Amino acid sequence: MPGKALRRGNLSIGDISDRTGLAPSAIRYYEEEGLIAPIRSTGGRRLFQRSDIRRLSFILIAQQLGFALSEIREELRALPEARTPTRRDWEKLSRHFRKRLETRIATLEALRDKLDGCIGCGCLSLSTCALYNAEDRAARHGQGPRYLLGDRPDN
Amino acid sequence: MPGKALRRGNLSIGDISDRTGLAPSAIRYYEEEGLIAPIRSTGGRRLFQRSDIRRLSFILIAQQLGFALSEIREELRALPEARTPTRRDWEKLSRHFRKRLETRIATLEALRDKLDGCIGCGCLSLSTCALYNAEDRAARHGQGPRYLLGDRPDN
DNA sequence: GTAATTTCTCAAGTATACTTTAGATCAAGG
DNA sequence: CCTTGATCTAAAGTATACTTGAGAAATTAC
Numbered sequence: 156m157p158g159k160a161l162r163r164g165n166l167s168i169g170d171i172s173d174r175t176g177l178a179p180s181a182i183r184y185y186e187e188e189g190l191i192a193p194i195r196s197t198g199g200r201r202l203f204q205r206s207d208i209r210r211l212s213f214i215l216i217a218q219q220l221g222f223a224l225s226e227i228r229e230e231l232r233a234l235p236e237a238r239t240p241t242r243r244d245w246e247k248l249s250r251h252f253r254k255r256l257e258t259r260i261a262t263l264e265a266l267r268d269k270l271d272g273c274i275g276c277g278c279l280s281l282s283t284c285a286l287y288n289a290e291d292r293a294a295r296h297g298q299g300p301r302y303l304l305g306d307r308p309d310n
Numbered sequence: 311m312p313g314k315a316l317r318r319g320n321l322s323i324g325d326i327s328d329r330t331g332l333a334p335s336a337i338r339y340y341e342e343e344g345l346i347a348p349i350r351s352t353g354g355r356r357l358f359q360r361s362d363i364r365r366l367s368f369i370l371i372a373q374q375l376g377f378a379l380s381e382i383r384e385e386l387r388a389l390p391e392a393r394t395p396t397r398r399d400w401e402k403l404s405r406h407f408r409k410r411l412e413t414r415i416a417t418l419e420a421l422r423d424k425l426d427g428c429i430g431c432g433c434l435s436l437s438t439c440a441l442y443n444a445e446d447r448a449a450r451h452g453q454g455p456r457y458l459l460g461d462r463p464d465n
Numbered sequence: 466g467t468a469a470t471t472t473c474t475c476a477a478g479t480a481t482a483c484t485t486t487a488g489a490t491c492a493a494g495g
Numbered sequence: 496c497c498t499t500g501a502t503c504t505a506a507a508g509t510a511t512a513c514t515t516g517a518g519a520a521a522t523t524a525c
Binding site for chain 2: 216
């Protein structure tokens, strides 16, 4: 049974896994990626704080909302490293994050509205179409996969 | 110079690349994935129709809107294979696609609204939080990367 | 007809986000 | 103390969406 012997106040990776539904491997991966930074026991095991649950939950939510881990990492930078984040810290992060979300949603809505006109319009090459600009795209050749969340129009 | 000698009416992959801004490698990849099906010249080269430009443009737009190639392939099934799609064909596809988009946007908005309450709420484990359901998530373990567009809540 | 250009195929490589496996170690219960 | 279960690390594998490179064949230009 996890979480018993690990000095009170600290949680094992198993505890965190149970409470967030995240696989331990995913949690380790997030540490590797710098999204969380649990301390270690003398034996080398990860020791989490209760506040890490909230941190991981935020990561999950942000992912469901379509943000890449790199973006989420940036958002999380708003939280203090030295101390446990307060409610006010989280609210500040939340406000900033919400703005990003609003932007993303607005972009989708704009694209949606333009789509109707574009499907029906006569621009086969779409070169003059508001939805699709070949020049912009051509300039992006050879830069690796473009279809990554970090490369969406609303970023 | 491409597109000159290939029997009139047909376009080379180079022409298509120029008009869509897509790299030839990407176009070939879409064929491999069953999103487009150009015919071949006697020499084995791909011959595209002008209508393929529209098809590829739709693919690009749908991607920008956050849809995976597998989903886009499904949407494109609405188009006839035997003949060149008519404007009516495209409008039908567009109507269906727009519904999917509306759903996606609505989900994002719902998540956004719930986020505010959740950041401030007291549910550290978020187990009772509307935004985050650990049970649902735990049941999904071991099914490969969850962070793929096809696995978004609005699918 | 020949050189230059384009395209072809196939294999391998890249980025993100993880999972799986293997072998070893740590920690807890009896 | 010793067995059992949890965790650790490191390496390799998976899925999506492409790009890059190599060597060959098809087109085109002149």
